[in-house]
Amino acid sequence: MTPLPQSCRLLPHEAESRIFLRLRGRVAWATVRSMLSGARLRLSLVVLLSAMFWGSLYGLFFEAFTFLDSLHAEVISLLFNAFFSSLMVMLVFSTGILLYGGMYCSPEAKLLLTLPIREEAVFSHKFQEAVWFSSWGFILLGSPMLVAYGVVRDASWTYFALLLPFMVSFVVIPATLGGIFCMLMVAWMPRLRLHAMTVAGTAVGAGLIWMVWSSFSVSRADTMSAAWFEQTFARLSVTEQKLFPSWWLSSGLIEAARKDEGAAAGWPALAEALKFLALLIANGMLLQLVAGWLAARSYRLGYSQLTGEVPARRRRRISWIDQALVNAGTAAGRPLRLLVVKDLRLFRRDISQWSQFVIFFGLLGLYFLNVRSFNYNNTYASMIGFLNLAVVGLILSTFTTRFVFPMISLEGRRFWILGLLPVHRDHIVWSKFLFSFVGGLLPCCGLVLLSDVMLGLSQRTMVIHEIACLMLCLGLSGIAVGLGARMPDLREPSPSKIASGFGGTLSLVISSLFIMVIVVIAALPNHLFLISHAFGPPGGPQRGLLAWAAGPGGTIASMALVVAIGLVATFVPLFLGLRSFRELEP
């Protein structure tokens, strides 16, 4: 055996961690520097829109907590538990999937595994990266909610100081569990991992369906009654298990925000909060130890198993739908149709895309089918109808951001193929837009119609909703495709990372604002009309701006505005994207 070389040595744990920390610091600094030097406007826009998004959420949560503060404190605890426990499940899955990509499929893993470093150090490095990507949404959504709660409860500064430690220590637990499941599955169940994921996904999907179904499958007469509240609380109490980290988090936060009477009375509550924080930190650290131990024993084995897998060869026939789409229309439009069919084929063969599409829209459909069980009056039914429209839009916006926005970036990586084809570059952008618009239009308009029918809304309202939905589909597709073409990331192979980058975040923020604007403008005359009839003089207001806004004039004006904003949101980003994509040099 040759003695170890003089010029190098095996490093201790801490030194390996320091090197990775330095690496991440350098990469982050280089990223920020290049953004500051080349894309100041973009960066400012993202910061501004994110701040607006944060502010809007804060306002919404502030109002909600002010209303709930008058109810029993248990309601808050129940809501926190339900929110954090569902988040916990999502973090287990999302971190597991991100770690799978980072530890087993990335070129970086291939480099790191040929260096003389510990496997657990590589795990730890990739884990921190995965946690960042999987939990930024939690920070963006969770922080306005928790800050609003603290403000409503008039919490002391210690509550606000403890927010970040609480959130971070909580995130570590489900994220580490996701990492552990991922390593176990790859190393010891490589062949079963797809089946295991399918079973787990089906179980979670079935659980969600059961929760939605059971929440609304009560008789109409009981809705919003004391019995209904009791039943709903009883169902949600499943999330109040004291062994769940989500319970430790919500209990800790509630204790930290508690303000008892008397000067020294806050201390016991703070001590209690710190106890829950310590519980979260201790469990997170323990799980990290377990994950490190597992990584040392299983990472190389798993990597080798996975690299050694041969993908199954399956013959794919050209489907009749594809053939029909290609042959439909004029010869001039054939290249465009071929590009759409190519995207349709990729979508069909990517289980992660269509399964999420089916689950989310399926759950929404199930909820709309049961929406009749609520005994709404006219005003509430109309409001719920518009809220349902907003929910459909928000779900569509998550899809357009996650799957449509990265499409141009991913296409850019294959530019050497597309660049040589006799296809105009504009066709590539238009094909993505058509794919997204048509793909979103049918389920969204169908769902909105279902919701309206189940709520028993008037034909006039249905037409308003359908026009607004059409504009949402157009605008959201235009924003995602246009911004995707304007800010492509040609070097990143992972669509999830492209979507969670600056461009993707900007697309999500603009999409959310667009949905809010469209829904509010569409809802306003309708709402005024119903309010004026419900609370105004008999027969509704006779004169003035309110009368005009609540009448047919207001409806036509609001619809014209909705269409105008929808068209601007569609064509301005598309125009910018097309111009940028024409000049793109890959």
Added chain:
Amino acid sequence: MIEFDHVTRTYGPKTAVADLTLAIPRGELFAMLGPNGAGKTTTIKMLVGLLRPSRGNVRVSGYDLVREPRNAHLHIGYVPDEPCLYDKLTGREFLWFIADMFGMPRHLASERIASEIEHFELGEFADDLAESYSLGMKQRLVFASSLLHDPDVLVLDEPMVGLDPRSVRIVKDLLKARTREGMTVFMSTHTLAMAEEMADRVGIMVRGQLRFLGTVDELRDQMALETTSLEQLYLELTSPRAAEPGRSGA
């Protein structure tokens, strides 16, 4: 220095490498040849510890790649077929990262980094982000990083891809000089002229089996053909007809 001891690697029902036994001593430049899908990359992945053999052992400088991967890696420098760099690091930062990972003392690392930057003519772009590099620049940087810790064994997977003629010359000179100093080189290549010019011994793999092992002259003798070109000998040995039993062997 490098030992493959009855190594077999299977991918499901397919055997990528079958019972490979091969020893490459100190200071030898060994070239592994073979058609696409012959098992060369699998062999290299086992040699650098990315894949575990289904059966048998791989050792570098006496260290088993499965049982003592970290010790083995201290002796190995690896240049993969597709260079992997951090886009947001400069070339110099990447070299420091690798030197740090190998636990090199600061003064020695600084000295070696300066020397490799000069050797591979990286000075002009060493302080630019790697995202702006061409394939050839990346390949030169990876070469420099693989030699920083002065390894006993250098593993090269298609090393000349993307390199311009001047860089090819630099690499060839370097390999000759380093093997004279005692470094062992294991190289997989499709460039037969390079193998003929540089290799002390060649191995020809066909469908996971080592069909020939020896010098190019021995190959000529064994094939007993009129031609003296390695290309012709290679094509003859790897042709489907040659796969029939009894026609040739290692």
